[in-house]
Amino acid sequence: xxxxxxxxxxxxxxxxxxxxxxxxxxxxxxxxxxxxxxxxxxxxxxxxxxxxxxxxxxxxxxxxxxxxxxxxxxxxxxxxxxxxxxxxxxxxxxxxxxxxxxxxxxxxxxxxxxxxxxxxxxxxxxxxxxxxxxxxxxxxx
Amino acid sequence: xxxxxxxxxxxxxxxxxxxxxxxxxxxxxxxxxxxxxxxxxxxxxxxxxxxxxxxxxxxxxxxxxxxxxxxxxxxxxxxxxxxxxxxxxxxxxxxxxxxxxxxxxxxxxxxxxxxxxxxxxxxxxxxxxxxxxxxxxxxxxxxxxxxxxxxxxxxxxxxxxxxxxxxxxxxxxxxxxxxxxxxxxxxxxxxxxxxxxxxxxxxxxxxxxxxxxxxxxxxxxxxxxxxxxxxxxxxxxxxxxxxxxxxxxxxxxxxxxxxxxxxxxxxxxxxxxxxxxxxxxxxxxxxxxxxxx
Numbered sequence: 001x002x003x004x005x006x007x008x009x010x011x012x013x014x015x016x017x018x019x020x021x022x023x024x025x026x027x028x029x030x031x032x033x034x035x036x037x038x039x040x041x042x043x044x045x046x047x048x049x050x051x052x053x054x055x056x057x058x059x060x061x062x063x064x065x066x067x068x069x070x071x072x073x074x075x076x077x078x079x080x081x082x083x084x085x086x087x088x089x090x091x092x093x094x095x096x097x098x099x100x101x102x103x104x105x106x107x108x109x110x111x112x113x114x115x116x117x118x119x120x121x122x123x124x125x126x127x128x129x130x131x132x133x134x135x136x137x138x139x140x141x
Numbered sequence: 142x143x144x145x146x147x148x149x150x151x152x153x154x155x156x157x158x159x160x161x162x163x164x165x166x167x168x169x170x171x172x173x174x175x176x177x178x179x180x181x182x183x184x185x186x187x188x189x190x191x192x193x194x195x196x197x198x199x200x201x202x203x204x205x206x207x208x209x210x211x212x213x214x215x216x217x218x219x220x221x222x223x224x225x226x227x228x229x230x231x232x233x234x235x236x237x238x239x240x241x242x243x244x245x246x247x248x249x250x251x252x253x254x255x256x257x258x259x260x261x262x263x264x265x266x267x268x269x270x271x272x273x274x275x276x277x278x279x280x281x282x283x284x285x286x287x288x289x290x291x292x293x294x295x296x297x298x299x300x301x302x303x304x305x306x307x308x309x310x311x312x313x314x315x316x317x318x319x320x321x322x323x324x325x326x327x328x329x330x331x332x333x334x335x336x337x338x339x340x341x342x343x344x345x346x347x348x349x350x351x352x353x354x355x356x357x358x359x360x361x362x363x364x365x366x367x368x369x370x371x372x373x374x375x376x377x378x379x380x381x382x383x384x385x386x387x388x389x390x391x392x393x394x395x396x397x398x399x400x401x402x403x404x405x406x407x408x409x410x411x412x413x414x415x416x417x418x419x420x421x422x423x424x425x426x427x428x429x430x431x432x433x434x
Contacts, residue, residue, distance in 0.1 A: 070353075
C-alpha cells in the first residue's frame with residue numbers, strides 16, 4: 001500500500017501544484033478534514049481556509065476562497081475558486097477578499113430580506129474569511 | 142500610362158502597408174503563444190470540473206429535486222444567445238464566422254416561433270449583427286479595457302446571465318465562440334450552457350463503480366457548483382476565443398503581407414517598363430532630331 005497520494009491543486013486559471021503528498025488538510029464546508037492514502041471517495045465543497053499539504057519535501061500552505069475537493073483512493077484534487085500560495089497572500093490582497101465578502105453580505109441582505117438562507121451563507125463566508133486571516137496573522141480591516 | 146512619380150509613390154505606400162501588416166503578424170504570433178498558454182493552463186480545471194459534474198449530474202439525474210440549472214425550466218420557448226467575438230478587427234473571417242453561425246441559429250429559432258434574446262460580448266460581433274438582429278439585443282459586455290481575460294471577467298458575465306435566468310427571462314442559453322483548432326483553422330462553435338449538459342464519464346477508466354460520499358448532499362453540492370459551471374464554460378470559451386482571434390489575425394496578416402509583396406513586384410515591373418519607355422522615347426527624339434539636321 002502506497003503511503004502517499006497524488007495531490008493536485010487547480011484554480012480556473014492554472015494548475016498550482018501537483019505533488020505526491022503524505023497528507024492533505026482540507027477546509028471542508030462542514031468541517032476540516034485530512035485526506036491520506038486510501039481515503040474513502042468523497043466530494044465536498046470548501047469554505048475559505050487553508051489547504052495544508054504535507055509531503056516528503058516538507059509542508060506547504062495555500063489559501064483558498066472556496067471551491068470543491070474530490071478525494072478518492074489514488075488522488076486528491078482541490079478545485080479552488082481562487083488559490084494563492086500562503087507567502088503570496090499579502091495584507092492588501094486579503095483586504096480585497098474581505099471587502100468582496102462584506103460586499104456580498106450587504107447585497108444578500110438587500111436582495112433577500114425575508115429569506116435567511118442566502119444572508120446566513122454570505123455571513124458565514126465573511127466569518128470564514130476573517131477567521132482565515134486571523135490564523136495567518138492578517139487583518140481584514 | 143500612369144506617370145513615374147505616381148507609380149513610385151504607390152510602391153512606397155504599399156511598402157509601408159507591408160511593414161505594418163508584417164508587424165501586426167508578429168505581434169499576433171507573440172500574443173497567440175500567450176493566449177494558447179492561458180487556454181492550456183485552464184484546461185486541467187475544466188476537465189476535472191466536468192468529470193465531477195458529469196458524475197454528479199448522472200446520479201441526481203433529471204429528478205424533481207434537481208436544480209433548475211440542470212433540469213431546465215421545462216420549456217423551450219425563449220433562447221438566449223451569447224455571442225462572443227473580439228474587440229478588434231483585422232483578423233480575417235474570425236468575427237464574421239461566429240456572427241454567421243449565431244445569425245443562422247437565430248433565424249432558425251425565429252422561424253420556429255421561438256423568442257430570441259442576444260447578449261454580445263465584444264464589439265465586433267455586435268456591429269455585424271446590429272442591422273438584422275439589433276432589436277433582440279438585451280445586453281452587451283465590453284472587454285476593450287481588459288488586457289488579459291481573467292476568471293473574474295468570466296464570472297461577471299456568468300452572474301449577469303444567471304440573474305436573468307433567475308428572473309425567468311429565458312429557458313435555454315447558448316454560447317457562440319470559435320474553437321481553436323490551429324493557426325489556420327478556427328471552428329465557430331455553439332455550446333449550450335443552460336440547462337447544463339455534461340458528458341457522462343466514460344465507463345471504465347473513471348471507475349464507474351466508485352461510490353462517492355457527498356458532503357453536504359448531492360443536491361446541495363450541485364446547487365453550489367452549477368453556477369460555477371456556467372462561469373467555467375464561459376471562461377473556457379473566452380480563452381479559446383482569445384487564442385482563435387490571434388490565430389486568425391496571424392494568418393490574415395500573413396496573407397496581407399504576401400499580397401503586398403506581390404503588389405510591390407507587379408508595380409515595380411510596371412515602373413521599370415514605363416521608365417524604359419520614357420528613355421526609349423527620349424532616344425528616338427534625339428536621334429530623329431539629329432537626322433533632321
